[in-house]
Amino acid sequence: MSGLDFLTTRLETALGWGRKYSLFHYPFITACCGMEYMSAACAHFDIDRFGAGLTRFSPRQADLLLVVGTVTHKLAPVLKTVYDQMLEPKWVIAFGACAVSGGIYQNYAVVQGIDRIIPVDIYIPGCPPRPETVLDGLMKLQDKIQHQKQDWRWAGKP
Amino acid sequence: MLELTLSFLVFGLLAGVMIVINYCLGPRKPNPAREIPFECGSPPLQSGIGPVHIPFFLVALLFLLIDVEIVFFYPLALAFRDRGFGGLAALGTFILVLALGFVYAWKKGIFRWS
Amino acid sequence: METRIQREARPESMLINMGPSHPAMHGTIRVMLELDAERILNAEVEVGYLHRGFEKTCENKTYFNLLPYTDRLNYVSPLINNLGYAMTMEKMLGVGVPERAQLIRVLMSELSRVSDHLTCLAAMAMECGAFTVFLYMMKAREFLWDVIEFTTGARMTTSYIRIGGVRADLHPDWRGSLATAVRETRRVLKDVGGLLDKNSIFLGRTRGVGVISKEDALSYGWTGPCLRSTGIPYDVRKASPYLVYDRLEFEVPVGEFGDNFDRYRVRMREMEQSLRLLEQVAVLIPDRAPVTGEPAIEPAEAIRVSRRQKTAARIRLSPNLEGSEKARYADLMTPDRPAALGSAACGVVVPPKEDTYTTMEGLISHFLFFMDGHGIRPPKGDVYFSVEGGNGEVGFYIVSDGTDRPYRLHLRAPCFHIVSALEQLIKGRLLADLIPTFGSMNMIGGELDR
Amino acid sequence: MGRETLIDEIRTKLGDAVEGVSYSFGDDVLTVRPGSLRSLMTALRDAPFDYAVLLDLTCVDFAAGEGRLELVYHLYSLSRNVRLRLKASLSAADPVAETLTGLWKNADWLEREVFDMFGVRFTGHPDLRRLLTYEGFEGHPLRKSYPWRLAQPRIPMKDKV
Numbered sequence: 001m002s003g004l005d006f007l008t009t010r011l012e013t014a015l016g017w018g019r020k021y022s023l024f025h026y027p028f029i030t031a032c033c034g035m036e037y038m039s040a041a042c043a044h045f046d047i048d049r050f051g052a053g054l055t056r057f058s059p060r061q062a063d064l065l066l067v068v069g070t071v072t073h074k075l076a077p078v079l080k081t082v083y084d085q086m087l088e089p090k091w092v093i094a095f096g097a098c099a100v101s102g103g104i105y106q107n108y109a110v111v112q113g114i115d116r117i118i119p120v121d122i123y124i125p126g127c128p129p130r131p132e133t134v135l136d137g138l139m140k141l142q143d144k145i146q147h148q149k150q151d152w153r154w155a156g157k158p
Numbered sequence: 159m160l161e162l163t164l165s166f167l168v169f170g171l172l173a174g175v176m177i178v179i180n181y182c183l184g185p186r187k188p189n190p191a192r193e194i195p196f197e198c199g200s201p202p203l204q205s206g207i208g209p210v211h212i213p214f215f216l217v218a219l220l221f222l223l224i225d226v227e228i229v230f231f232y233p234l235a236l237a238f239r240d241r242g243f244g245g246l247a248a249l250g251t252f253i254l255v256l257a258l259g260f261v262y263a264w265k266k267g268i269f270r271w272s
Numbered sequence: 273m274e275t276r277i278q279r280e281a282r283p284e285s286m287l288i289n290m291g292p293s294h295p296a297m298h299g300t301i302r303v304m305l306e307l308d309a310e311r312i313l314n315a316e317v318e319v320g321y322l323h324r325g326f327e328k329t330c331e332n333k334t335y336f337n338l339l340p341y342t343d344r345l346n347y348v349s350p351l352i353n354n355l356g357y358a359m360t361m362e363k364m365l366g367v368g369v370p371e372r373a374q375l376i377r378v379l380m381s382e383l384s385r386v387s388d389h390l391t392c393l394a395a396m397a398m399e400c401g402a403f404t405v406f407l408y409m410m411k412a413r414e415f416l417w418d419v420i421e422f423t424t425g426a427r428m429t430t431s432y433i434r435i436g437g438v439r440a441d442l443h444p445d446w447r448g449s450l451a452t453a454v455r456e457t458r459r460v461l462k463d464v465g466g467l468l469d470k471n472s473i474f475l476g477r478t479r480g481v482g483v484i485s486k487e488d489a490l491s492y493g494w495t496g497p498c499l500r501s502t503g504i505p506y507d508v509r510k511a512s513p514y515l516v517y518d519r520l521e522f523e524v525p526v527g528e529f530g531d532n533f534d535r536y537r538v539r540m541r542e543m544e545q546s547l548r549l550l551e552q553v554a555v556l557i558p559d560r561a562p563v564t565g566e567p568a569i570e571p572a573e574a575i576r577v578s579r580r581q582k583t584a585a586r587i588r589l590s591p592n593l594e595g596s597e598k599a600r601y602a603d604l605m606t607p608d609r610p611a612a613l614g615s616a617a618c619g620v621v622v623p624p625k626e627d628t629y630t631t632m633e634g635l636i637s638h639f640l641f642f643m644d645g646h647g648i649r650p651p652k653g654d655v656y657f658s659v660e661g662g663n664g665e666v667g668f669y670i671v672s673d674g675t676d677r678p679y680r681l682h683l684r685a686p687c688f689h690i691v692s693a694l695e696q697l698i699k700g701r702l703l704a705d706l707i708p709t710f711g712s713m714n715m716i717g718g719e720l721d722r
Numbered sequence: 723m724g725r726e727t728l729i730d731e732i733r734t735k736l737g738d739a740v741e742g743v744s745y746s747f748g749d750d751v752l753t754v755r756p757g758s759l760r761s762l763m764t765a766l767r768d769a770p771f772d773y774a775v776l777l778d779l780t781c782v783d784f785a786a787g788e789g790r791l792e793l794v795y796h797l798y799s800l801s802r803n804v805r806l807r808l809k810a811s812l813s814a815a816d817p818v819a820e821t822l823t824g825l826w827k828n829a830d831w832l833e834r835e836v837f838d839m840f841g842v843r844f845t846g847h848p849d850l851r852r853l854l855t856y857e858g859f860e861g862h863p864l865r866k867s868y869p870w871r872l873a874q875p876r877i878p879m880k881d882k883v
Contacts, residue, residue, distance in 0.1 A: 493778075680783070
């Protein structure tokens with residue numbers, strides 16, 4: 001590993017550590033999973049213990065898009081706009097079976113999984129997922145952030 | 159004089175380093191959707207802001223009044239110990255005058271929007 | 273494409289979207305507002321962002337399979353939707369439900385109603401800035417969901433109330449968890465009452481805001497707590513009592529002015545009535561001796577033994593297995609078989625597993641129950657039945673053509689009518705008044721857009 | 723006033739509009755000629771019967787079998803605590819009905835939903851647009867002719883393999 005790489009890996013781990021414990025999430029809540037999101041975010045199963053408790057209701061200030069519930073075809077452009085308006089680096093969690101794959105609704109109205117519209121990092125199964133599953137999904141995202149490579153502009157990396 | 163230049167130097171350097179780090183580390187992917195205003199995900203109904211209404215302007219003026227007042231507190235606070243009673247009197251009149259302006263605006267009904 | 277409000281708007285007024293993805297709009301409603309410096313001149317409400325094709329999906333599912341879809345209609349009080357659907361089917365099939373199952377159904381729907389009101393008031397208070405109330409009420413709801421989860425296995429999407437009875441008996445220690453839940457909820461109601469009832473900010477935001485008269489409320493088809501807040505004591509549990517509600521005493525709280533604060537007060541007092549109901553039903557439900565003692569054999573062994581001769585030994589089955597409590601069937605499931613079904617072997621309830629494993633008729637009836645085209649087939653005709661849900665009268669209108677799939681299934685959603693009055697309630701008010709008005713309506717996307 | 727006498731009184735007072743009376747599972751049902759729907763509803767809403775609440779309006783598609791769409795109204799009388807179901811049949815080819823927005827305010831959204839889902843046009847409706855689906859949606863989803871899983875996405879979708 002050339003000297004430069006040694007320097008950047010230390011910095012990348014520091015960056016990953018900094019980002020994973022200060023996730024500001026934008027709760028894009030539509031349907032029944034919103035009730036489980038409320039339980040996960042509130043006092044009993046507190047999401048704040050993982051540094052992801054602060055909800056930002058504007059995509060400009062959020063770096064984690066939490067898509068909670070069913071996304072219908074009428075709502076798809078809204079989801080696409082909100083995702084595009086988020087600033088890099090951003091991550092997306094598909095929360096619940098409907099966001100993951102359309103769930104029990106396979107008909108003319110529902111988008112069969114939001115990864116047809118936007119790239120998704122973590123899929124949380126369940127209809128609705130229990131709050132423990134939500135926290136587990138969040139921890140998996142934090143691992144992913146910790147080991148994510150940084151695209152170095154001045155180092156000429158793609 | 160040295161402390162002054164030193165402090166300006168340090169703070170200037172600090173700000174500069176932060177800006178450079180931000181430019182280097184933040185990946186940048188330009189996206190046309192970021193230009194349009196965020197209206198809860200729906201397409202905006204109106205392009206650009208029309209004429210701004212008077213009540214907004216008056217409240218902004220009031221905010222300016224209180225904000226500038228706070229800015230003048232800092233030097234007073236620093237020089238407060240050795241000014242003794244005179245300093246307190248100066249601060250008191252300063253606050254009083256601005257409070258009068260605030261109460262006048264209040265009575266003229268800036269906050270009643272109906 | 274140009275919306276109605278853009279056509280009607282005056283050039284100098286500001287047009288703003290309070291769009292679907294907004295914390296106060298519960299994510300599924302878009303209100304387009306024409307503002308004159310915070311004053312709402314004109315508003316257009318656009319719904320349908322959570323239209324998931326429920327009614328079309330039901331036309332392609334059998335009566336037994338579409339029960340999970342009814343949980344996701346009003347997902348804040350799912351058991352009441354189950355109850356509505358199950359009772360509509362029982363009315364059509366003409367089957368009765370045993371006493372214990374009726375009592376359990378009342379217990380479960382009252383638990384669901386309290387958690388519905390808790391969630392609604394928590395969201396409304398948080399949107400007016402009272403974040404503590406939100407945390408308190410969510411804590412209380414956790415205790416209520418514990419009781420539901422111990423019995424039904426799921427916190428929210430339970431599918432517990434089935435056509436002809438309930439899925440399983442109550443959890444052995446249900447009295448203990450119910451007592452803690454009721455005590456915790458009472459404590460939270462007392463705290464929240466203290467926090468909000470005389471809070472000048474909350475009163476300023478809700479008293480006299482979003483006022484609707486009795487005639488307008490009826491003309492909009494309002495039912496439930498929102499209608500009762502205007503002073504009309506219409507409650508389906510009193511007007512046309514079902515289950516055992518006629519044997520329980522509870523009052524119907526009523527407001528006077530029909531504004532946001534009355535809707536809040538009516539829901540708070542209604543929660544106290546529901547807690548009273550829970551205690552009365554807990555007394556009525558008899559204790560059950562646990563069915564244990566005799567030796568139980570494994571299903572595989574039971575099949576091997578029953579090849580040679582009929583076996584009387586009890587079969588040890590996992591409690592989660594559908595139909596695994598034959599001994600409890602008499603209390604939980606309806607014994608009678610609708611005459612219309614004629615010679616069909618299967619009734620309306622999943623046949624007990626003990627029979628399926630050991631007797632030929634049990635196997636046939638089990639197979640027929642789940643086979644395509646043979647399950648529950650109600651007689652031709654249409655039926656409408658409604659129960660008192662969290663937001664009002666939840667009615668199911670089912671048209672059946674004799675096959676095992678409904679020809680048409682329509683849900684009478686209470687909050688559809690309540691939200692249709694939103695435009696009139698906020699016209700001429702300030703922008704900030706829209707939030708508590710919308711919060712007190714308790715709009716649930718799944719039920720509104722179906 | 724008992725249920726039977728109520729129905730008989732409705733027949734006597736508004737006999738011409740009512741085509742038939744039937745009972746299905748204990749509810750009383752009136753089949754009505756669509757032409758005289760509005761006058762009958764006005765009469766039912768006012769004094770003697772005062773069905774103050776339009777509980778629900780929906781539509782059932784019998785186009786394949788009998789070539790008709792059936793509008794189903796549910797009314798509820800608050801003072802007499804009794805429900806009534808009215809059915810009006812429209813031809814499936816060109817379903818048109820009179821609007822009830824003048825009588826009840828929730829008829830506005832109910833009729834918009836029936837128009838959106840079944841394509842029944844309501845004459846006199848102030849703002850008959852789609853309610854649940856979106857602008858560019860062709861066809862009426864709840865008609866039996868509309869395939870169950872035919873989606874019409876508004877933005878391009880990456881179809882996963």
